[in-house]
Amino acid sequence: MSTRSRTPEAFSIVIFGATGDLAKRKLFPALFGLYKTGLLPEHFRVVGTGRTPRSTDEFRESVRASVSEFGRLKPDSNAEWQDFAGRFYYAASDVNDPRGYGEIRSIIESFEKEHALPGNRLFYLAISPDLFGAVSRHLRDSGLTETAGWKRLVIEKPIGHDHASAKALNGQIKQTFTEEETYRIDHYLGKQMVQNIDVIRFANSMFEPLWNHHYIECVQITASEIVGVEERAGFYDRTGALRDMVQNHMLQMLMMVAMEPPSRLKTEAIHDEKIKVLRSLRRYTEEEAGEHVIRAQYLAGSIEGKQVPGYREEKNVRFDSNTETFVAAKLYVDNLRWAGVPFYVRTGKRMAEKATEIVIQFRNVPKNLYFNKHNNLNPNLLVISIQPNEGIQMVLNARHPGDDSRIVPVAMEFSGNFGKSVPEAYESLIHDAIIGDQTFFTHWEEVSLAWKFIDPIRRAWDADKHPLYHYASGTWGPQEAHELLAREGHAWWPVTGRRDHRIIRVGQ
Numbered sequence: 383m384s385t386r387s388r389t390p391e392a393f394s395i396v397i398f399g400a401t402g403d404l405a406k407r408k409l410f411p412a413l414f415g416l417y418k419t420g421l422l423p424e425h426f427r428v429v430g431t432g433r434t435p436r437s438t439d440e441f442r443e444s445v446r447a448s449v450s451e452f453g454r455l456k457p458d459s460n461a462e463w464q465d466f467a468g469r470f471y472y473a474a475s476d477v478n479d480p481r482g483y484g485e486i487r488s489i490i491e492s493f494e495k496e497h498a499l500p501g502n503r504l505f506y507l508a509i510s511p512d513l514f515g516a517v518s519r520h521l522r523d524s525g526l527t528e529t530a531g532w533k534r535l536v537i538e539k540p541i542g543h544d545h546a547s548a549k550a551l552n553g554q555i556k557q558t559f560t561e562e563e564t565y566r567i568d569h570y571l572g573k574q575m576v577q578n579i580d581v582i583r584f585a586n587s588m589f590e591p592l593w594n595h596h597y598i599e600c601v602q603i604t605a606s607e608i609v610g611v612e613e614r615a616g617f618y619d620r621t622g623a624l625r626d627m628v629q630n631h632m633l634q635m636l637m638m639v640a641m642e643p644p645s646r647l648k649t650e651a652i653h654d655e656k657i658k659v660l661r662s663l664r665r666y667t668e669e670e671a672g673e674h675v676i677r678a679q680y681l682a683g684s685i686e687g688k689q690v691p692g693y694r695e696e697k698n699v700r701f702d703s704n705t706e707t708f709v710a711a712k713l714y715v716d717n718l719r720w721a722g723v724p725f726y727v728r729t730g731k732r733m734a735e736k737a738t739e740i741v742i743q744f745r746n747v748p749k750n751l752y753f754n755k756h757n758n759l760n761p762n763l764l765v766i767s768i769q770p771n772e773g774i775q776m777v778l779n780a781r782h783p784g785d786d787s788r789i790v791p792v793a794m795e796f797s798g799n800f801g802k803s804v805p806e807a808y809e810s811l812i813h814d815a816i817i818g819d820q821t822f823f824t825h826w827e828e829v830s831l832a833w834k835f836i837d838p839i840r841r842a843w844d845a846d847k848h849p850l851y852h853y854a855s856g857t858w859g860p861q862e863a864h865e866l867l868a869r870e871g872h873a874w875w876p877v878t879g880r881r882d883h884r885i886i887r888v889g890q
């Protein structure tokens with residue numbers, strides 16, 4: 383398990399794609415966050431590489447701009463900044479050209495020699511996945527991966543666009559890096575409340591006896607966004623919400639909720655249990671997909687009072703595109719614990735609110751009994767709010783003060799950030815990669831099984847076997863996503879912000 387207090391050994395990190403968006407928005411601010419909180423060792427070096435020619439001074443300036451715009455933490459003094467930035471170097475190179483790797487190697491080797499270090503090297507590929515294979519090969523051929531210390535590779539999704547392409551890519555990477563050296567990022571696993579799921583489940587004895595089909599009616603996982611495709615239309619139009627969000631983030635959250643208690647809180651044991659969930663996940667054929675998985679695309683509408691265009695009117699989107707920007711699905715984990723319990727997942731762009739939330743809905747008190755005489759009692763809920771407000775809510779029923787006959791839902795609430803600024807997902811994941819903790823990274827088997835689940839659905843949609851529905855921007859998705867649950871006698875719970883008006887907080 384991740385131990386944030388562990389200070390890593392001296393290391394170098396090479397960032398491929400150092401002039402790109404991910405480096406600017408996430409990686410540099412995360413590295414500064416780690417530095418500022420004392421989680422980096424005394425000696426470390428960052429080598430940025432990209433096609434754009436840049437001097438090291440210019441590179442340091444760009445790192446400064448990114449930290450001041452996107453950083454959770456900022457430098458307090460110029461001296462502090464100079465100490466941090468002095469570790470950054472730039473080597474312009476085309477990743478396909480073996481010559482660039484020589485310069486990277488000499489920057490790293492001079493650092494290792496200067497401090498008599500064994501040579502711990504982390505290679506971070508913030509570049510297009512088509513290049514992962516070529517870069518891994520060049521890293522090996524250039525001798526950069528021959529080191530007495532450790533070597534690790536960090537890669538971002540998407541890992542392939544289906545099972546076959548992911549397998550081919552993995553095969554290329556394997557020529558240079560073993561599974562134990564490959565860190566596949568799913569940034570949802572870096573979010574504090576996603577990491578909290580196993581603590582909530584396994585550190586509280588009250589939940590385990592209830593965590594099964596006898597007591598749980600359904601699970602709902604929502605990840606809604608208000609943004610549209612923004613600058614990524616070219617990528618998104620080829621990808622769609624199923625590959626962009628469901629194959630990875632949504633299934634990861636599902637695994638965390640559904641997994642069996644691991645034999646030990648160790649990476650391998652946790653990965654094993656997550657993998658078993660995907661093995662039990664009911665696969666739909668192309669035909670069955672129509673009944674259980676809904677796809678939809680946003681139309682024009684209003685977000686926070688502003689008119690926004692429909693998906694097909696966005697820049698760089700094909701005018702007749704059928705790419706889905708919303709997916710809702712009813713999933714089943716076919717094992718003894720979860721037999722018959724639907725896991726509803728929904729995700730989409732241009733929805734009414736930005737929120738990621740997991741709702742565990744418990745079975746209700748039997749109908750027509752005691753307080754449920756009129757069959758209108760609210761079920762108990764455990765709500766895990768992942769963002770924007772981290773926290774947990776338990777929704778119970780209580781007598782309304784002063785009104786004997788009224789039973790109202792009340793929420794007990796805990797704020798997950800303890801009032802502090804919480805480390806960004808990337809801070810925690812980069813730290814884990816440098817201390818060698820793979821717990822919150824994705825194992826190849828997870829990627830592989832997730833694609834096997836996704837592929838038939840994708841094929842059915844590509845062949846237009848099932849309808850593409852539509853929803854107005856600023857709403858909670860198409861009517862059909864509500865009907866998906868209504869057929870089972872369920873309904874989507876409004877996300878926490880929306881539910882508040884119906885719930886009296888304990889103590890108020």
Ligand code: BG6
Pocket residue numbers: 569607626627738
């Ligand atoms: C990314 C997707 O993985 O996650 C994006 O590619 C999406 O399309 C993003 O916007 C959402 O992440 P977060 O952390 O903002 O919920």
